[in-house]
Amino acid sequence: MYCANEHAELPKKWSSLLKKGSSSYAKLAESYAAVSPVNKAGIRTTTAVDVINGGVKVNALPEVVTALVNFRIDFSESVGSTQEYVSRLLRAVAKKHGLAFSAFDASVNSTELGGKYIKVETLGLPLEPAPPTPASGGVWDFFAGTIKATFPGPDGAERIVSPYASTGNTDCKMYYNLTKNVYRFMGGRLTSNTNAVSHQIAREDVSAKMQHTVDEKALIEAHFDIIAWVHAIIQNADAYEGEE
Numbered sequence: 001m002y003c004a005n006e007h008a009e010l011p012k013k014w015s016s017l018l019k020k021g022s023s024s025y026a027k028l029a030e031s032y033a034a035v036s037p038v039n040k041a042g043i044r045t046t047t048a049v050d051v052i053n054g055g056v057k058v059n060a061l062p063e064v065v066t067a068l069v070n071f072r073i074d075f076s077e078s079v080g081s082t083q084e085y086v087s088r089l090l091r092a093v094a095k096k097h098g099l100a101f102s103a104f105d106a107s108v109n110s111t112e113l114g115g116k117y118i119k120v121e122t123l124g125l126p127l128e129p130a131p132p133t134p135a136s137g138g139v140w141d142f143f144a145g146t147i148k149a150t151f152p153g154p155d156g157a158e159r160i161v162s163p164y165a166s167t168g169n170t171d172c173k174m175y176y177n178l179t180k181n182v183y184r185f186m187g188g189r190l191t192s193n194t195n196a197v198s199h200q201i202a203r204e205d206v207s208a209k210m211q212h213t214v215d216e217k218a219l220i221e222a223h224f225d226i227i228a229w230v231h232a233i234i235q236n237a238d239a240y241e242g243e244e
Contacts, residue, residue, distance in 0.1 A: 001028070003162035042167060045074040045082060068123060072167050079126040086120060094118045130172045130182065135163040138242030139181040143233075150187070150232045151225070179244060187229025188222030 005015050013031060017024040033040035047069060054065030071082050087103040094101035100117035102108040110119060134140055144161040153159045166184040175182045 001032075003160065007160045041072070042165060043074070045077050046070075046072045046167070072169070073129045075129050075132070075165065077129065079128055083122075090118055090120060127169060127173060130169050131176075131180070133163070133182050134180065139179075139244070142236060142240050142242060143181070143183055143185075146229075146233050146236050147185075150229050185229075186222075186226060187233075188218060188225040 001010065001014065002018060004010055005018050010018075011031075014028060017028040017031070029043050033043060048071075049067050049069050051068035052065070053067075055062035073079065073082055083104050090103065091101050093099075094117070098116070100113040101119075102113060102117070103120040104122060106121075108119070110117070113119060147161050148159045151159055168184055172182050172184065
């Protein structure tokens with residue numbers, strides 16, 4: 001946001017809060033989150049109940065109901081703190097309805113809990129939030145320089161490159177043993193509008209509605225952008241001799 005405040009246009013309220021430094025970050029986060037659900041999701045742990053199963057007959061209450069919940073954990077949180085939060089919430093629900101309760105304890109099976117219970121388990125291996133990636137140094141200069149060369153600004157102006165927190169983290173773990181410089185960058189525009197503010201709005205509208213769905217799609221311009229970006233990064237990496 002400091003970079004955007006210097007090189008683009010931010011709401012006056014945000015600019016004012018940035019000038020006050022870290023003491024204003026809480027208010028800045030509240031103001032930023034109030035703009036849209038996507039903004040809010042970008043600066044906190046998110047909870048999405050994506051798969052629910054239960055019941056076999058229309059005239060009988062389901063004997064067993066299961067729900068799969070996806071958490072995208074904020075950088076300031078952890079798998080452990082998220083599990084504690086979930087346990088606290090559901091323990092209160094179980095107590096209210098007289099249900100047995102077990103959370104994240106593999107040694108407890110459903111039979112031991114009796115016929116009425118809430119049991120919470122981790123699906124697969126839990127993944128901690130990604131560690132911060134450097135935004136300075138040789139690798140960053142190589143990475144940002146390739147972006148600037150591939151995607152120049154209007155009328156050939158220098159493109160400003162700054163780090164941004166991505167909510168996607170599934171593939172990052174594959175690279176942790178290789179480098180600390182893990183950049184989630186697709187190399188394709190999400191809108192044909194090059195205006196920074198409009199681009200951000202379009203990014204929210206487009207990415208929030210189409211990613212991972214049956215109607216997932218991208219602009220054809222983005223497809224060609226990605227081809228150009230991959231070609232450029234391979235060529236530059238072949239000649240790069242800096243830090244790894």
